[in-house]
Amino acid sequence: MKSVVSIHQLGQIFDFIKKDYRVLGTKEENGKPIFGEISSAREILIPTPKTILPFKKLIYPAILDLAKTENGKPVAFFGMTNCDAEALCVFLDKFKDTGLVPPFRNILVISTTCVPDENCFCTAFGNGKITNFDLHITKEKDQYAIFSGSALGRKILKLNRIKVSNTISKPTAVKLENVRKIQLEKLGKAIDDKTGKLPFWQEIADECFGCGACTAVCPLCFCTGKDFENDAEGGCKHCLKWDSCYAKSFSEIQNHFDLRPSNVNRLYNWYHHKFVRSPKEDGEILCTGCGRCIKACPAYLNQHRIIETVQNYTKVIDKSK
Amino acid sequence: MPNQDSKFKYTSYEIIKKEEMMPGMFLFRLKGRLDFKPGQFVQAALEHFGEGTFAPCSDPNQKDYFELCIRGCGSTSNGLITLLPGDEMLVRGPYGNGWPIKKLWYKDTLLIAGGMGLVPLRPLIFEMLRSKINFDKITLVAGFKTDEHLLFSHDLEIWRKKLSKVIPVVEIGSKNFWGEIGMITEPLKNLVFNKKKTIALICGPEVMVPFVNQVLEEKGLPHNQIYISYERRMECGIGICQHCNIGSHLVCKDGPIFRYDQIKEEVGK
Numbered sequence: 001m002k003s004v005v006s007i008h009q010l011g012q013i014f015d016f017i018k019k020d021y022r023v024l025g026t027k028e029e030n031g032k033p034i035f036g037e038i039s040s041a042r043e044i045l046i047p048t049p050k051t052i053l054p055f056k057k058l059i060y061p062a063i064l065d066l067a068k069t070e071n072g073k074p075v076a077f078f079g080m081t082n083c084d085a086e087a088l089c090v091f092l093d094k095f096k097d098t099g100l101v102p103p104f105r106n107i108l109v110i111s112t113t114c115v116p117d118e119n120c121f122c123t124a125f126g127n128g129k130i131t132n133f134d135l136h137i138t139k140e141k142d143q144y145a146i147f148s149g150s151a152l153g154r155k156i157l158k159l160n161r162i163k164v165s166n167t168i169s170k171p172t173a174v175k176l177e178n179v180r181k182i183q184l185e186k187l188g189k190a191i192d193d194k195t196g197k198l199p200f201w202q203e204i205a206d207e208c209f210g211c212g213a214c215t216a217v218c219p220l221c222f223c224t225g226k227d228f229e230n231d232a233e234g235g236c237k238h239c240l241k242w243d244s245c246y247a248k249s250f251s252e253i254q255n256h257f258d259l260r261p262s263n264v265n266r267l268y269n270w271y272h273h274k275f276v277r278s279p280k281e282d283g284e285i286l287c288t289g290c291g292r293c294i295k296a297c298p299a300y301l302n303q304h305r306i307i308e309t310v311q312n313y314t315k316v317i318d319k320s321k
Numbered sequence: 322m323p324n325q326d327s328k329f330k331y332t333s334y335e336i337i338k339k340e341e342m343m344p345g346m347f348l349f350r351l352k353g354r355l356d357f358k359p360g361q362f363v364q365a366a367l368e369h370f371g372e373g374t375f376a377p378c379s380d381p382n383q384k385d386y387f388e389l390c391i392r393g394c395g396s397t398s399n400g401l402i403t404l405l406p407g408d409e410m411l412v413r414g415p416y417g418n419g420w421p422i423k424k425l426w427y428k429d430t431l432l433i434a435g436g437m438g439l440v441p442l443r444p445l446i447f448e449m450l451r452s453k454i455n456f457d458k459i460t461l462v463a464g465f466k467t468d469e470h471l472l473f474s475h476d477l478e479i480w481r482k483k484l485s486k487v488i489p490v491v492e493i494g495s496k497n498f499w500g501e502i503g504m505i506t507e508p509l510k511n512l513v514f515n516k517k518k519t520i521a522l523i524c525g526p527e528v529m530v531p532f533v534n535q536v537l538e539e540k541g542l543p544h545n546q547i548y549i550s551y552e553r554r555m556e557c558g559i560g561i562c563q564h565c566n567i568g569s570h571l572v573c574k575d576g577p578i579f580r581y582d583q584i585k586e587e588v589g590k
């Protein structure tokens with residue numbers, strides 16, 4: 001269902017939501033798009049560019065104090081690309097039984113049209129259809145088209161007296177040029193079966209610095225560690241902290257015995273987790289094709305090309321960006 | 322401290338006994354009931370330092386206390402071993418699957434332990450001795466560095482009389498040592514067992530496992546009759562931190578005990 005609203009009506013909807021939700025969304029800060037707290041509809045960027053860091057640190061802070069009971073106010077994401085909305089669902093699902101993130105019912109997703117860049121490849125994994133939203137907003141000249149995708153979304157429109165047209169209409173799917181389909185089953189098998197592919201992984205690992213930047217920016221990397229925060233007064237907090245599977249001691253056990261001693265082991269594990277382990281465990285790959293990791297990599301590795309290549313492994317690595 | 326409805330909630334147990342088993346290694350007896358299955362593990366925390374993973378090693382039917390065997394080998398464990406009777410220890414868990422006890426019913430069991438690997442097998446032995454009627458032959462082969470490094474030597478002496486066979490093996494040992502001298506694989510090679518009805522349970526250092534498996538394979542024991550307990554880095558114990566995986570499996574959730582045929586392709590991934 002589609003409705004067309006003015007900027008004023010949009011502001012009204014925003015204020016309506018703001019009353020009950022902590023609103024997070026994409027805004028500009030120092031000339032860069034970032035995810036942050038939104039206090040006025042004016043701040044939200046529509047269409048929405050990709051932020052460098054994803055939403056994850058907002059709902060799951062860098063240091064999570066385990067003594068705090070989470071889930072105060074419900075959270076609304078207002079101004080979020082389709083791929084991030086999808087990642088959010090996977091992320092919340094993964095942590096749903098832990099009490100560490102807000103439960104689904106306390107999350108409202110208002111996604112917005114995205115501004116794809118040269119690193120985007122979400123259509124490689126699907127048809128680019130916009131899904132996973134309560135409301136979806138696109139800009140139409142001076143106005144905004146709003147689509148509702150859930151009962152809650154429709155209710156919000158109704159309570160704001162927004163007319164909903166009866167014709168069925170859906171947001172236009174994302175179209176990306178030059179992005180070929182990736183067959184997930186084939187990709188999973190190709191990664192899982194290491195035979196003869198050691199030189200392939202080694203060649204990539206030789207380029208990779210193991211810096212973990214890709215894991216920091218990925219909306220679907222969520223490795224954590226248990227830790228203690230000590231303060232000067234002798235206090236001690238039990239925390240969870242973000243970790244990276246590229247970190248050297250990630251798989252180290254007693255007596256400094258490291259089960260993934262070299263970078264190639266850790267790098268392989270990253271791809272294996274995203275495209276083999278997680279589909280087996282939870283039925284979801286841990287990649288939306290947002291391309292953040294490609295942008296962030298100081299070694300100019302292109303994770304999209306890497307999975308395309310491993311899928312049809314031919315012993316040649318295309319390093320072109 | 323994590324709140325009580327958190328998945329990370331701890332229980333504080335009073336230490337009621339501490340025994341030095343060998344230099345730097347202590348057996349702690351903690352007051353209270355821990356409802357665990359043999360082969361499961363717990364996380365014991367030392368505030369300000371960190372957490373370590375330990376397998377309870379006492380009789381799981383013991384209602385008044387449980388025991389943890391802790392060796393100082395890192396900052397957390399070295400801190401934990403300074404605790405004294407009267408002090409409290411923070412423990413969460415148990416986690417993991419535990420040994421497949423019912424699969425051992427009416428079978429011959431071959432227990433193979435390397436060093437500290439005997440720790441998670443000890444509660445299983447207690448449990449098997451309790452309902453001995455359900456199990457046929459029980460053989461224990463336990464390897465240590467020297468005869469002075471024998472873990473639970475007192476228990477070994479008792480089990481020697483109660484189990485079908487107990488073979489301690491040490492790399493270096495004195496003349497009057499009652500076990501064998503050599504590598505753990507030696508007595509295994511000489512062992513006669515019924516490969517149709519024997520189930521082998523292995524727990525020990527990762528480097529030992531392939532050697533043991535090779536011997537068992539040469540003796541014709543099928544891979545689906547071998548269970549191995551794996552040690553991995555545990556941070557959360559509840560399947561979220563991703564530190565503990567072996568290929569597609571999380572050791573904290575799906576393990577720590579795996580059937581060899583189901584895990585062999587995954588090790589090293």
Ligand code: SF4
Nearest residue numbers: 218287288290291293
């Ligand atoms: S792996 Fe890269 S492209 Fe995929 S979701 Fe993570 S950052 Fe985005």
Ligand code: SF4
Nearest residue numbers: 208209211212214297
């Ligand atoms: S960002 Fe690039 S260099 Fe850094 S760990 Fe990831 S792949 Fe390696």
Ligand code: FES
Nearest residue numbers: 558562563565573
């Ligand atoms: S210990 Fe955290 S996932 Fe297994």
